[in-house]
Amino acid sequence: MTNPDFAPDIEAIRSIDSVPVILSMVKHLTGMRFAAVARVTESNWVACAVDDSIDFGLKPGGELVLESTICHEIRQHQQPVIFGHASTHPVFSLHHTPKTYGLESYISIPIVKANGEFFGTLCAIDSVPANIDEPAITKTLTLFAQLIAMNLDTHRHLEATQIELNNANELGRLREQFIAVLGHDLRTPLSAVRMSADLLESKTEDKRSLNLIAAIRNSSVRMGVLIENILDFARGRLGGGIPVQRKLVDDLQQTLQLTLAEVKASHPQAIFIDELDVPAGVYCDELRISQLLSNLLGNAVTHGSNSTPIILKACAENDEIVISLTNQGTPISAQLMPLLFEPFSRAEAGQRCEGLGLGLYIASQIAMAHNGTLSVTSSAESGTCFVASFPARFKWV
Structure with a gap:
């Protein structure tokens, strides 16, 4: 029964389409008849993929006692281990792993992820000797191990x-x-x-x-x-943006006048001066333009001076509709200016405000949805002036 803790690792290796080909190539290059990708941790050795022609008995999910394997040592030093004839080798003739499993030939390459995490090994074994002293074999298998590690990193990124x-x-x-x-x-x-x-x-x-x-x-x-x-x-x-439904509007000026009248009625203490000269046939969403103006007027009433008039102008300039609103009062601070058209900006800048601080953000989004802009200048001498402009008609008309 597969240890559920290692099911994700087995699945990650299984998802790499090239692993069966890699294991087949390892067997072909080394002449050995068993090849595998193993997950090696501090306490477990788990087979993740196997190509077995000697009936060694391991399947994906199968485990070996970690201390009985050489991979336990490889995990610590992260260097390849290779021998082609264990019984005549000066070190591995005395090692417990070849004796335990009856091995004569063995090759194991560490699989290390990009972040330095040791995953396990790409290994091959056989009960008969093999000629694996060629440096090209080690180099090729190292490249295979790196390819598996790269695919594991890709799998992790895809999961994330x-x-x-x-x-x-x-x-x-x-x-x-x-x-x-x-x-x-x-x-x-x-x-x-x-x-x-x-x-x-x-x-x-x-x-x-x-x-x-x-x-x-x-x-x-x-x-x-x-x-x-x-x-x-x-x-x-x-x-993805405030939706607008633009069409040709012949009475945008009347819409602006009605918007101004509504604000006047709800703020009788404010003084307004308006100069409106908007032509017919403007391509816009008049309800959204009304909302833009209402937000600008509300902002001017809230932050302007009650003793000086708020001046509203609207006209056509160079195939654009330009709406400007000027009020006197405390100039906008340099700290707040870069945040002005962001939501909740006044609260973020430590300013006292009424409402949620969304009005100017929404006004700017409406201007943007009309392929236009909303800008502001502010000084003690000239007051604060918001200017919204957008194309009056289709650009190809």
């Missing part, structure tokens, strides 16, 4: 790659579950909260109650934005 692939597949499965939770299990109850707030508002005129209902509605809207941001992050970071 398979584990990584399985982990990646599991991550993909968890990602899909994660997106499903966000898309259904969170948004559904949130919609119920919003509908309940609308229903309560229609049934009361008490000012204090109306204020509480407004707070509930505003919180639910904010929660909805956070959920959508996390959902887009999951798609973009884990799934």
